[in-house]
Amino acid sequence: MTTNYSTPILRTLRASAFIDERITGALSAVHGVSLRDTMLMLYVKNAPGSKLSRIELAKRLCVSPSTVTRTTNPLEKIGLIGREADNRDARLSYVVLTPTGAKLLKNTEKTLEQLSGDFLTPKLTEKELLQLAQLLGKLTSDFPGNNTQA
Amino acid sequence: MTTNYSTPILRTLRASAFIDERITGALSAVHGVSLRDTMLMLYVKNAPGSKLSRIELAKRLCVSPSTVTRTTNPLEKIGLIGREADNRDARLSYVVLTPTGAKLLKNTEKTLEQLSGDFLTPKLTEKELLQLAQLLGKLTSDFPGNNTQA
DNA sequence: GCATTATACTTGCATATGAAAATACTTTAC
DNA sequence: GTAAAGTATTTTCATATGCAAGTATAATGC
Structure with a gap:
């Protein structure tokens, strides 16, 4: 039998939808910011x-530039x-954390x-968690702006 | 050092966003149905x-009932x-595939x-893919309406 | 049995999102 | 140096989504 490629893809999507549904609510209830806000600040x-x-930011979050503006x-x-x-390119406007933002992010994390x-x-x-993190790390390793932490 | 739980969660969300972004476009371009349509039919x-x-369906897709209606x-x-x-409960209306739908789904798959x-x-x-599928399987095993295939 | 409560949808409304146009700036070609 | 092409960001518009209310039916309490 040959490998089934769709299964891990579909399971990833499903896990994500489930996580999103659960975590977004809790996060915004406690800290007043959404999961997207949190990932952006991270x-x-x-x-x-x-x-x-x-x-x-748009590349890292896998959303459109308009969504970044509106977030x-x-x-x-x-x-x-x-x-x-x-200083060199007037088109750019970097996003930075304010002290307040950094403090809130710490709690949100x-x-x-x-x-x-x-x-x-x-x-x-614990062992499986480590394995999963490693495998997902490989999967997302070539994503734009990847960093080991997320 | 203690286990970091956020990392696999954040990586799952990121992988999902990336996959969604890429696959939805290709799928609807080729078959005229979205990824959500496809998952629903699956x-x-x-x-x-x-x-x-x-x-x-709403539970399996992790979306609201209204979204199911509108999909x-x-x-x-x-x-x-x-x-x-x-026959016993007039509130229920099951979704079934038509022969056309089943045929299209085969191609979409x-x-x-x-x-x-x-x-x-x-x-x-190949080995890692199998591992990943198994780990995600455990992660999603208690989701409503889980089936091994997805 | 009748009233209350619960369930399966559907719809109205407010919000979120991507695609494409608009704007401003930079780089490249010559 | 100037025109053309490219890039970063914002805005406009059409679509998608969840929440809460509305509707219809079923189950429960008494």
């Missing part, structure tokens, strides 16, 4: 110099992120870790 | 008796799925398998 934090252009606007308005110009553990530990052993 | 096909109520309506209109009543292979094979070995 990418900014982990980027070299802790700043990212909107285009780079960052309210975060900027409530003071969690800021805007930084580039804790909640996310808690929620993730609650979801994962009943199903997988 | 769940129907694999369900006992090859029929599913809309509520059961099935056009599929019904173009003759890919049908509607079947329940082939394309999906091809696209999945193109995405996976450059990154993981």
Whole structure:
């Protein structure tokens, strides 16, 4: 029998939909930010110099540039992120974390870790978790702006 | 060092977003149906008796019942799925595949398998693919309406 | 049996999203 | 140096989605 390629793909999509459904609600209820907001801020934090252009963010989040604009606007308005110009290229406007944003992100990460553990530990052993993280790491290793942490 | 639970979660979400972005376009371009349409029809096909109520579909797809209604309506209109009543419960209306729908699904599955292979094979070995499928299987094993295939 | 509660959808409304156009700036070609 | 092409971002528009309300039917309590 030959390998079935669709199965891991379909399972990934399903797991993602399930996780998204559960975690988004909890996260925004506790911290007032969505899962997307959180991932955006995580990418900014982990980027070299802790700043990212909107285009780079779009690639990392796998969403359109318009979505980045519409995600960052309210975060900027409530003071969690800021805007930084580039000296050489006036088209660029980097997203950076404000002190408030960095502080909130720290707390949000804790909640996310808690929620993730609650979801994962009943199903997988420590060893399996490590395996899964490694395999998904390989799968996403060539994604734009990949960093080991996420 | 303690286990990091967020990483596999974030990687799953990212892989899903990436896959979704790539596969949805190709799939609808070739067969005229979206990835969601395809997953819906797959769940129907694999369900006992090859029929599913809309509520059961919502659970399997991890979406709201309204989304199921709005996904099935056009599929019904173009003759890919049908509607079947329940003898004992007049509230239920099962989704079933029409012969046309079943035929289209067979072709769509082939394309999906091809696209999945193109995405996976450059990154993981056969052995790793099997491992990944197994781990994701454990992760999604207690999802409503789980079946081994997806 | 009748009223209350629960379930299976469907629809109205507000929000979220991508594609493409619009805008502003930069790079390349010559 | 100027025109053409390319890039970063925002905005417009059409579509997609969840929540909550609406409708119809079934199950439960008494």
